[in-house]
Amino acid sequence: MLPLTDTEKLVCDALGRGARVDLAGRADRTVRAELLAALLTGAPGPALRLDHAVITGTLDLEGRVVDTVVTLRWCTFEQAPRLMKARLVGLGLRGCHLPGLRARNLRVRSDLGLEAGFTSAGTVDLTDSVVEGTVRLSGAVLRRPGGNALLAARLRVSGSVTAVALHAEGEVRLRGANVGGSVHLTAAHLSHPDGAALEATGLTVAGNLLCDARAGRFDAAGRLVLTGARIGGDAVFSGAHLHDPGRQDGQILVVPHGSVDESFVLDAERMKVDGDLKLDAGFVAAGGIGLRSTRIGGHLLLAGATIGRRESAAPLPALFAAGRAVERVPVALVADGVEVGGDVEARAGLRAYGQVRLVDAVVHGSASLSGARLYTPGTDALFADRLRVGGTLFLRRVLVSGSVRLQNAHIGSTVDCSGARLIKPRLRQNGSVKPSLDARVATVGKDLLCGKGFLAVGGVRIRLVEVGKLVSFRGARLGGRTRRGHPVTAVALSAYGLSAQELVLSFPPGRPPRGRVVLARARVVSVLDGPALWAATGGVDVEDFAYQAVAAEPEVGVRTRLRWLRAVQPDFAPGPYEQLAAMYRAGGDDERVRVVQFERQRRRYAEQHLLGRVWGRLQEWTVGYGYRPWLAILWLAVFWLLGTFWFAAHRLAPLDTGQQPVWNPALLATDLVLPIVDLGQDNQWQLAGPSQWIAAGLTAAGWILATTAAAGATRVLKR
Template identity: 35%
Template sequence: MEIDELTPAELRVWQAFSRGTEVNFRTPPDEEATAGNTWGPERTLRAEVLRTLLLNGPRTAGETAVLKVAGARITGRLDLQYASVDCPVHLWACYFEEEVDLYGAQLRRLSLGVSVLPSLHATALRLDDSLRLTLCRVRGPVRLAGARITGALFLDGARIGEPAQGADATSAPLPEDASAPPLVPDRRREDVLQLNGAVIEDHLSARGLTVHGTLRLYGASIAGTFDLAEAQLNCPAGVALAGTGLAVGSDLNARYLRANGELCLKGATIAGTLVLSDSRLDNPTDTTLHASTLSVGADLHAMRLVSNGRINLRGARIPGQLNFAYATLSHPGGVALRASSLVAGELWFREAPPIQGMVSLRRSQLDLLHITPETWPDEVRLDGLTYTTLAPHEPAERRLALLRRDRDGHVPFSYEQLTAAYRRIGDDGAARTVQLAKQRRHRATLPPYARLWGYVQDATVGYGFRPVRAASWLFSLLLIGTLAYTAERPRALKPDEAPPFSALFYTLDLLLPIIAFGQEHAYTPTSTGLQSLAYALIITGWVLATTIAAGVTRTVSRQ
């Protein structure tokens, strides 16, 4: 392309290129590019001119060539497919009339910050430095699948995709009412930000990013931090973030995130901490956070999180804290939290309101479980849940109500875990209360004859966990027998051989089936009433002895 074919605006850019200086068409300097379609020829550049400049533009010895333009209107399609560009490209606050095509291109550095684009096709892009899309407005998809960026990717404040029904994200906030009917997903807006298979060798900064559609990160790798703080992801009734197999080398910060749709981090690996504190996730009819088999190197912070939908943490590995302090989890009629087979250091629900929807912690392993009885929902599944410490300390009666709400019915393992937790802190009384409740719950599953024997054991010695009750029975029967046989002394069978009569030891002889004081065989009651009392004392003694022996055996075996 000859210089005499260039417009005055293009000539300015051509001449500045080899010197590495900027051409700024912005008037005033803070002018927005959203009105770029109204800009005249004095600030209009043809895409073919920029292509020629980047591939075959003039170079000045000793100077670094840079394409650095601000506030230009770029007409035509900027086609750099498979191109190799060895100079930095800065097209700041520009308005692109057609798609920017960087498929398979090799670039040194690219900055399109504050620009307006219909779409960006940069699949398999190779960048030796960073890619800046800060504050960009992209109406269509941004395709970076398979891209490899040696530096960082900046998406701070960018808006990608168009909101449903033409509404702006700022004028259509996410619904606060969890019972509001779900919006119908617009399939045309899915996958508007594609980073699947991308490799970012530094960090990905996307603070304040707004996406209308799906942010896809399947199998992507981010060596540094992934910052999604204050972002808005909108894909109603769809997948707002598809991050299956995502690998993050440091922290994933999604504090103050607003997501309408599912966040999928299934099988993702985050070497540092995942932060969802102060965020709001809305997907009332389905899953808000799908993070099954997630692996986190440190903690998952979800303090003050509001989730309207199901959270799925099945099989996740979180060696530090899983912190839902002050969080609101709601999925009425469904599962609010599925965390079966979870392995975590600590699970916190400190001062969290009552959970609406079922909680499943089956087969999970925790060092510390911190939750008040009031926070648990009306339905749970806890079979196989193990924990070392249960906090805060509550009376056993307040904890037992939860075990009766288990969807799986009578789960003996849950009672054993609660018993062990009380024993570890030295509260043996609470441990015995839990074991007694376990036997009573088990009794309801037995046939009638076994239930009858269970009632006898419960009434007499509390299945061996209420030894004072057995002593009370013995003392009461001993008192009754002593008074009765003192009032009407039994007759000696062989007066010459009988030992002196003692009403106390005669009653003990009747009550205790093993120990003999020589009274029972030497004397016999003189009336039918006293004989009936003797039979009653003998039968009751055997019952008490059997139940006490069974209870003691059970208690010793538990030790």
């Protein structure tokens, strides 16, 4: 080794005493790296403390054991130090500038400090290293554009990793790392536009993962990969900005069964977070977020977040206006199979430019998207088949440009869509409109509320849905179009097979459903309707619709209800009349039962062939189809009067000339018209000529009318 310079002698002297040497302001600040290596591995002192040195050559401690604490501040290295497999007591490189750091399998018995201006122009390689204290990267600058800024795969840290305000150009790799404390990336700036800005697949953190904006905004240009990570506390991205310049469209191709190939700006599939996952408070992800099969022990917070790429959804309105189905769907959040132990909170300004997927998701608490804005025109904005929510699903005042799909969902309490506005629904391949709200075969433990200004341009499908208590469409607007020229739905409300205790179908006056309303095979206890329901432009299907009570706003009489039925059923079907009559009968209102049954028979005969229509009209005017027995009595009186007048004008000869019976036309007519009563008159007189036919007609009419009157009397006695 060449003779020592004065500067190097100063360093050697200070090492033995553990004193700090600051070379700032000296003309010669150069210290050879081989000298430092020899000092540290020879007869080391308690500590090497050196500031503002220029270290020439390569500091090579590969495989060496160093029992001296090494603290170098604001030093400049000409070559990247070689620390592979070295064993150090402690290492601090605060503010140092170096072309890289090669430290695979390094073991540090205390802290590793690469902070406060530490700058590396090459890769910092800590792969498979072990740090028994804390790794400090706060304020560090790592520059390896297009490459690896930090390689720390399988890094083991007993304490925390503090990287507040870290600036990294290139990939930061923490794949398989294990951190005993927390990872602090608050206000960090990570940039790797061509790949992953943070690659942390399989990362294990005992404490919190903090990528928030408390001390400045966390910003990542490139993907964050946390697939399979384990976070013992909270994963916090509040206020963070994530963007992936390398992916421009942010769209997925729609294929059968929902299988898609996509990439995300935040990929946290199969991640497990024991605490909360916070993507709120100004969080911005200019691309999709992947949370497939993620497990969250606490809450999922999305309030105030903006997710998705706005420009990827920009072409969709033109496709919708042209009546063309969307073939490539932009995605904002893919959380299929996610499990949340607490609540999903997405109120207060969530913006999603792309589809939000919650297929097979499980939320043990409640889920709230109230006030959110979901923008994916012409396709499903919220795709949540088989979603399970233990509490309430809040969709109050949500604005959805697209459709909401909840097929086979299970909601433990209430689905509250009050004030929601669902426009520009999904289109089929043929250009027809799918429902704005599709919850077929869903189960709702308590109420389904779609009132207070609820708007569904594509209509609502609640086919075969089971609701524990109330289904309400009070004040709802169903069907129509967003603007002139846009596609129009054919079915405003499909409630086929619906099961509920109470059904409210009270629509705004002057705004009936724009399309068909299907209530076939629905089963409810009570119904509240109004004139607007029965004015639905596509009619109302009430075949086999079962209910026990019905009321209207405002209240109407039975004849109004029959008029409504006639309006929506051009072709006669007996079921709706039988159901209405059964409801009145159960309430003891026999007068209304007779009115309904009379109308049923009248419509039945009105649609038969000519003879059937004649026979029906005859029954209507003579006996009221058996439901107006007083008509039978009236006609009996008419026939009795006709018979009396006839026989008064046409006296009959006695049948037995040996007897002289008293002639009484009124009694004879009574004996003929009332066949059950025998007054002995019809056997006393000889019936011949026209009188014979008159008598036969009176007897036939008497039998028919008396039987009808008796049937009516029987019903009266039964009541």
